[in-house]
Amino acid sequence: MKFKAKINVMPRQEILDPQGKAVSLGLKNLGISTIENVRIGKHxxxxxxxxxxxxxxxxxxxxxxxxxxNLIMEDYAFEVNMLD
Amino acid sequence: MKFKAKINVMPRQEILDPQGKAVSLGLKNLGISTIENVRIGKHxxxxxxxxxxxxxxxxxxxxxxxxxxNLIMEDYAFEVNMLD
Incomplete structure (x- = not known):
């Protein structure tokens, strides 16, 4: 049987996320000041x-x-569903 | 009010995903041969x-x-929920 997995890998809460910080700044520069606390991981x-x-x-x-x-810096979560 | 958004950005189906290919190969090298069609985006x-x-x-x-x-190469999807 074949299954499809969707996995999220995110930087741990206590770890700085420079990519997220850069995006926050980028959004402010684009005039979007209502968005904050951006954190970026992998899907x-x-x-x-x-x-x-x-x-x-x-x-x-x-x-x-x-x-x-990378379990030192990242957490992961996933779901697995059967493929039709 | 404050809302939390979770966004997935994935390479479009018809676009090659070199990072995914590299991970597929890496998994094979680790002896995990049951996994294929890896595609990697951002969460x-x-x-x-x-x-x-x-x-x-x-x-x-x-x-x-x-x-x-990057809408030329990527699709996005998101959900927005109210923060307590």
Whole structure:
């Protein structure tokens, strides 16, 4: 069975996010002053071949821990759905 | 009122995604061969000050169109929720 995973990897709350700060500043320069606290992470889509949703989730978890997220600086969250 | 927006910016379907390809390869090298079709975009959190949810959505839309997404290569989607 094939599953689709959607993963969010975000900088941890206590970590500075220079990219987010730059975007905040950019928005102010564009005249959009109502937006603040911008934080930028990664959004990842991928497909997993697995026997069950549980096994698919396990695969995605391993991928996040080993490659997709830097656990010292980032948190991750994901959802897995069966592909039709 | 304060609103929190969660935005996803993804490379368009017909656009090559070299970062995704690199991650696919990296996962294979780590022995995870069940994962494919990796595509990587941005996940953005921000806070908007606005009178209503409709106005907050409008602000976020302007920010996406003007700065956060490159509409030639990327699509965006977002949700806006009131902050408590």
């Amino acid at each position: 990842i889509h991928l497909e997993v071949e697995a026997d069950s949703s549980v096994k698919a989730r396990k695969q995605v978890e391993i991928a996040c821990e080993k490659l997709l997220a | 953005i959190h921000l806070e908007v000050e606005a009178d209503s949810s409709v106005k907050a959505r409008k602000q976020v839309e302007i920010a996406c169109e003007k700065l956060l997404a």
